[in-house]
Amino acid sequence: MxxxxxxxxxxxxxxxxxxxxxxxxxxxxxxxxxxxxxxxxxxxxxxxxxxxxxxxxxxxxxxxxxxxxxxxxxxxxxxxxxxxxxxxxxxxxxxxxxxxxxxxxxxxxxxxxxxxxxxxxxxxxxxxxxxxxxxxxxxxxxxxxxxxxxxxxxxxxxxxxxxxxxxxxxxxxxxxxxxxxxxxxxxxxxxxxxxxxxxxxxxxxxxxxxxSGKKVREQLLAVSIPTTGVRIFHAVTFAIKPFLIKAALLQAGLTEAVAMAQYGKLAGVAFTIGFFPAFIAHSLLIVLIPTVSEAYAKKDFFRLQSLLRKVMLFTCVYGFPAVFVFYYFAEPLTSLFFENSPAIAYLKLLCPYFLFHFFVIPMQAYLIGLGLVKDAFLHSVWSTLISFTLMFVLGSMEQLQMEGIIIGMNMGAVLLTMMHYLTICKKIGLSPKLLPVIKHEKRNVL
Structure with a gap:
């Protein structure tokens, strides 16, 4: 093996x-x-x-x-x-x-x-x-x-x-x-x-x-600072999200108590269920960072291309069945927390959000290994700004409310995935269809 x-x-x-x-x-x-x-x-x-x-x-x-x-x-x-x-x-x-x-x-x-x-x-x-x-x-x-x-x-x-x-x-x-x-x-x-x-x-x-110690510090901080910036940015936006959702739902005509109850069902039930398979994606992230870094340092683009195909296939293998279960078994899954909960609809609507995040996590490892941490940060900023804007605008509509917020969240996840994916493909010489743009000599593949 x-x-x-x-x-x-x-x-x-x-x-x-x-x-x-x-x-x-x-x-x-x-x-x-x-x-x-x-x-x-x-x-x-x-x-x-x-x-x-x-x-x-x-x-x-x-x-x-x-x-x-x-x-x-x-x-x-x-x-x-x-x-x-x-x-x-x-x-x-x-x-x-x-x-x-x-x-x-x-x-x-x-x-x-x-x-x-x-x-x-x-x-x-x-x-x-x-x-x-x-x-x-x-x-x-x-x-x-x-x-x-x-x-x-x-x-x-x-x-x-x-x-x-x-x-x-x-x-x-x-x-x-x-x-x-x-x-x-x-x-x-x-x-x-x-x-x-x-x-x-x-x-x-x-x-x-x-x-030299100076070179070590420079190379460590060149990765650490932007990566820490990404983590802090995610932490801050995660903290802002409940207040943004609450403000949008209040604008749509809900009371404060109902708005917070709906967010509780979204975060406490739908997110808990939907992000459970993400431990697989996080495991991939840990393994991918050194693997991609080593291959890129050796300019082994054949290995990088082969690895990306394998990662995408592996994510499909567990990601699509997972969201299938979330969609068709939403009621029994959410009933483990609350009976007849609106979280049933939330879990179904969030299926694209969860699926694309399963792809985003290993792609973040790819970007770090390729030295594109700054790109990862900018992608996060742009996708979050667009997502938050849509969440507030659509969530404020009386006819959409929480459904509008989820549409905005889905759009942000899709946009982030596409930006990560296209950047990686361009860097390692692949077309969006995962076909080589420039054929590289086959080396020591995985």
Whole structure:
């Protein structure tokens, strides 16, 4: 079995198990925290994710791309400079977080220790990023897959043990839930760092070359900064979307309570069901970044073209059956959450949105591997602006309401996919029909 397929299957299996464990984790949290506590815990999760994005600067992606492109003789030198660079970044972010987090009023709703737990998360996340980035770049996907499983398993074990033995007030129970999240990241850190240290012994035997720290920092930041910008942009637009939808529905004549209830069915039910298969797309993304980076660094366009065809075919194989199930089994699927819910219609109308996102995620990995991160960012900006405009204009119409909003969302997903696809095809010499524009010599195919 070739390395690409084996790595993809490992990550898909690990991600599926992780999704199942996540379901159990949410069941425990719902039982122990109650509706109010679960709402508070979920409200702080976006802040935790944003903190990790900002402090790691998407180092796993930039490191994996660097490792995949460079000869093994340069790996030790590159990693040594990366560790020093990350240490300096970590110190800076810890100081900033220690000064800024106590000033944010949102955390007043939580236990006083919460702020310092988030500060503790910074070094855990940044140093994990180095090891994960190396294993991704070296295509040791078994370690990445096990780390993904270990994080969910550790969080589940912590929650089960602590909540079985002790009982807590709501504020302390939420703190324990946050501790389980950060504790699981610490367990992953211990694993990946241990594997990384053992791997360094092998790296030393191949390391004869040297590279300057300045060049390492420049190449890492050339990928990290725009990729972080994309993630932040997505986080910001994700936060704006509920308010945009609410404003459009109010304009269409709905009351505030009805508007929020409809958005709750859209996000809490339709999105939960529709994005479940996306763990396959995210597994492809992790494997594709180093694979595409390595092939592009070698100018192996035949391999890039062959790989794109395989990725598109693989996405079709699981994507079309998934949306078929969503459309024809919308009622039993949504009834797992609510009976006779308007989410039935929402799930059916959103089928194009989900399908095109299954294609977009691996194509983002392609753009990163081809050095087109700036293009990915611009595509996201343009598609979001057009999508948001249509969502508000169509959603404000009394005869469309939520259906108009979904039309706008579908249009944004289609537009983003087409821009990504055409840019990739142009870069690697393929026509939109996936036929070579320029035939390249066949090399070592997957």
């Amino acid at each position: 070739n390395k690409f397929l084996k790595g993809t299957l490992l990550l898909v299996v690990a991600a599926f198990i992780g999704e199942c464990l996540e379901f159990l984790i949410n069941m425990i949290l719902a039982r122990e925290l109650g509706e109010e506590g679960l709402g508070l815990f979920m409200s702080i999760l976006p802040s935790i994710i944003l903190l990790v994005v900002l402090t790691t600067l998407e180092l796993p992606i930039s490191i994996s791309k660097f490792i995949a492109e460079k000869d093994k003789s340069y790996h030790q030198s590159m990693l040594r400079h990366t560790i020093v660079f990350t240490l300096l970044l970590t110190i800076g972010f810890v100081i900033l977080a220690s000064l800024i987090l106590p000033m944010i009023p949102m955390f007043d709703k939580f236990h006083p220790f919460t702020r310092w737990l988030l500060v503790l998360l910074i070094p855990i996340a940044t140093f994990s990023a180095i090891a994960k980035g190396y294993f991704m770049g070296a295509q040791h996907m078994g370690k990445i897959a096990f780390a993904s499983f270990l994080r969910k398993a550790a969080q589940l074990a912590i929650l089960v043990v602590i909540f079985q033995i002790f009982e807590f007030e709501l504020e302390t129970a939420i703190l324990i839930a946050i501790c389980s999240l950060i504790g699981s990241e610490f367990v992953v850190l211990l694993y990946v760092v241990t594997m990384f240290v053992l791997q360094m012994k092998t790296i030393k035997t191949h390391s004869k070359g040297s590279i």
